[in-house]
Amino acid sequence: MLAAASLVTFLLVHLVPVDPAEAYLQASKIPVTPSAVAAARMELGLDQPWAVQFANWLWRVLHADFGFSYLSRQPVWQEMMTHMPATLELTAAAICWVMMLALPIGIYTALKRGTLADQAGRLFAYIGASLPSYWIGYLLLYAFALRWNLLPVTGSGTFAHLLLPSFTLALGHIAIVSRLLRSTLLEELNKPYVLYARARGLHERTIFWRHVLRHALAPVVTAIGMSAGHLLAGAVLVENVFAWPGLGRYFVTAVFSRDYPVIQCYVLLLTAMFVGANLLVDVVQIMLNPRLHAVKGGSRR
Amino acid sequence: MEPEALLHVQDLKVGVRVGKRMKFVIEEVSLMIRRGEVLGLVGESGSGKSLICAALLGLLPPAADVQAGQVLLESIDLLRLPPKRLRQIRGAQIAFIPQNPMTACNPSLTIGQHFLETLRAHGNSGSKRERLECAVAILEQVGLPRAGQIVGLYPFELSGGMLQRVLIALAAVLQPKVLVADEPTTALDPDNQELVLSCLRNLCAEHKMGMLLVSHDLHLLSRCARQTAVLHTGRIVESGLLCDVMRDPQHAFTRALVNAAVSKV
Numbered sequence: 001m002l003a004a005a006s007l008v009t010f011l012l013v014h015l016v017p018v019d020p021a022e023a024y025l026q027a028s029k030i031p032v033t034p035s036a037v038a039a040a041r042m043e044l045g046l047d048q049p050w051a052v053q054f055a056n057w058l059w060r061v062l063h064a065d066f067g068f069s070y071l072s073r074q075p076v077w078q079e080m081m082t083h084m085p086a087t088l089e090l091t092a093a094a095i096c097w098v099m100m101l102a103l104p105i106g107i108y109t110a111l112k113r114g115t116l117a118d119q120a121g122r123l124f125a126y127i128g129a130s131l132p133s134y135w136i137g138y139l140l141l142y143a144f145a146l147r148w149n150l151l152p153v154t155g156s157g158t159f160a161h162l163l164l165p166s167f168t169l170a171l172g173h174i175a176i177v178s179r180l181l182r183s184t185l186l187e188e189l190n191k192p193y194v195l196y197a198r199a200r201g202l203h204e205r206t207i208f209w210r211h212v213l214r215h216a217l218a219p220v221v222t223a224i225g226m227s228a229g230h231l232l233a234g235a236v237l238v239e240n241v242f243a244w245p246g247l248g249r250y251f252v253t254a255v256f257s258r259d260y261p262v263i264q265c266y267v268l269l270l271t272a273m274f275v276g277a278n279l280l281v282d283v284v285q286i287m288l289n290p291r292l293h294a295v296k297g298g299s300r301r
Numbered sequence: 302m303e304p305e306a307l308l309h310v311q312d313l314k315v316g317v318r319v320g321k322r323m324k325f326v327i328e329e330v331s332l333m334i335r336r337g338e339v340l341g342l343v344g345e346s347g348s349g350k351s352l353i354c355a356a357l358l359g360l361l362p363p364a365a366d367v368q369a370g371q372v373l374l375e376s377i378d379l380l381r382l383p384p385k386r387l388r389q390i391r392g393a394q395i396a397f398i399p400q401n402p403m404t405a406c407n408p409s410l411t412i413g414q415h416f417l418e419t420l421r422a423h424g425n426s427g428s429k430r431e432r433l434e435c436a437v438a439i440l441e442q443v444g445l446p447r448a449g450q451i452v453g454l455y456p457f458e459l460s461g462g463m464l465q466r467v468l469i470a471l472a473a474v475l476q477p478k479v480l481v482a483d484e485p486t487t488a489l490d491p492d493n494q495e496l497v498l499s500c501l502r503n504l505c506a507e508h509k510m511g512m513l514l515v516s517h518d519l520h521l522l523s524r525c526a527r528q529t530a531v532l533h534t535g536r537i538v539e540s541g542l543l544c545d546v547m548r549d550p551q552h553a554f555t556r557a558l559v560n561a562a563v564s565k566v
Contacts, residue, residue: 048481064329158408192401193404193406194311194396196399196406197407198391199358199391199399200396200397200419200422201389201390201393202392202418204388206422208355214409215409289409290408290409290411290455291408291409
């Protein structure tokens with residue numbers, strides 16, 4: 001998975017029509033002359049065959065060496081790591097929002113289906129899922145930071161700084177997850193085991209919290225895990241709106257100045273995080289579902 | 302002397318909303334079950350057997366509604382109880398055995414946990430260990446080997462026949478007065494059918510429970526029930542001692558059922 005991603009990442013940069021050597025010179029503010037380009041090619045190893053370039057690159061990547069940024073001339077990996085905590089903080093806060101809001105909304109709208117509250121939840125979901133985050137981000141900024149002066153405009157550092165960007169990032173996911181939870185809950189409530197639990201005289205709240213919710217959460221856990229990857233990627237837009245000093249903003253700067261090593265590192269890192277998030281989801285699924293871990297052998301007869 | 306009625310259904314009428322109209326699917330059904338007696342309710346699919354079971358337990362689907370009648374358990378009318386009281390009675394005094402044991406169980410709870418929560422819901426305040434001992438004792442009573450191990454297993458780790466007997470034990474664990482079994486053997490092969498039927502028969506005789514045994518198969522009922530009632534399109538068309546009904550069926554529909562049952566032997 002990661003190997004394929006690394007190949008694509010490598011090729012991506014070399015397939016665009018701009019010569020990396022020229023990009024390097026421009027980013028380094030060196031006048032682009034034929035001799036300078038030739039020198040840059042030598043320096044960057046661009047004169048070697050592609051396969052050799054790829055092998056060299058891959059070897060260095062495996063040692064966490066992504067080369068030097070054309071722009072700052074600092075090691076890319078080191079710069080990535082200084083920007084990483086801010087993005088992780090933002091993403092983690094967004095996941096908190098999703099869990100804090102989507103779960104109660106999903107449960108409430110499922111229990112009160114057909115009522116005004118359910119309709120309101122549906123409307124909220126449509127709005128939340130369809131509005132682009134950069135637009136919502138500016139609206140929230142205008143309302144909370146400029147108009148009512150409740151929260152800081154941009155920047156990072158305090159908890160108050162975190163609220164708006166993380167909520168902006170989370171909004172679409174809150175909408176999707178709450179609708180998903182509602183529909184899986186309603187589906188579970190119609191299953192025969194619920195009727196049988198009632199026939200045994202169990203309390204309604206036992207049936208709901210212990211039986212139904214537990215089963216309905218399985219697909220929701222998957223969705224939240226998947227959205228962790230999307231949140232990291234979605235942070236690109238939100239970080240630029242809120243001037244959040246994370247990976248996303250670093251990446252956009254790199255794109256504009258064609259800072260190839262940075263772009264490659266970012267894409268590969270994001271792929272790794274996607275894969276990691278999915279792995280985590282599988283582990284949680286196994287913990288939630290006894291059918292996946294109860295294959296202990298010898299117990300069946 | 303005939304023992305007194307344990308469960309007495311009088312003139313039960315159930316309607317189902319279809320659009321704005323009310324369609325009556327159960328009309329003037331009366332049934333009587335005495336202590337220690339098995340009443341076989343027989344009818345084709347769609348005749349309303351399962352709806353009668355649901356009505357007895359107060360678990361009709363939202364679209365269905367009881368229009369008239371009484372369901373007397375001893376002298377309490379179950380249809381007029383507030384939901385809270387009815388919940389206390391369900392499982393404790395009138396217990397249900399489902400048609401398909403696999404879908405009825407919660408796949409992520411062990412057999413033991415099913416017992417624990419049922420006992421707990423009906424006010425058994427004993428320790429977890431005492432309640433589990435209760436479960437093991439009743440599992441042994443329905444003839445399941447290695448009951449101590451079964452409580453630690455998940456439903457999908459048992460065969461259908463074993464699981465159905467587990468659910469019979471689960472229904473009997475609180476010593477209810479009446480068992481309602483809705484086609485308990487339909488999902489099983491013939492060997493397991495026999496095991497389940499004898500298990501039900503013994504349990505009723507031993508604990509003096511009444512049982513409503515629902516089936517579409519008169520032949521199967523004849524191995525278990527003494528009394529029978531024949532349900533056809535929501536009405537009881539014939540009832541009485543099963544042997545009399547088998548020997549001399551009055552209604553055309555009953556005759557068809559008897560013929561089907563005889564051809565099976």
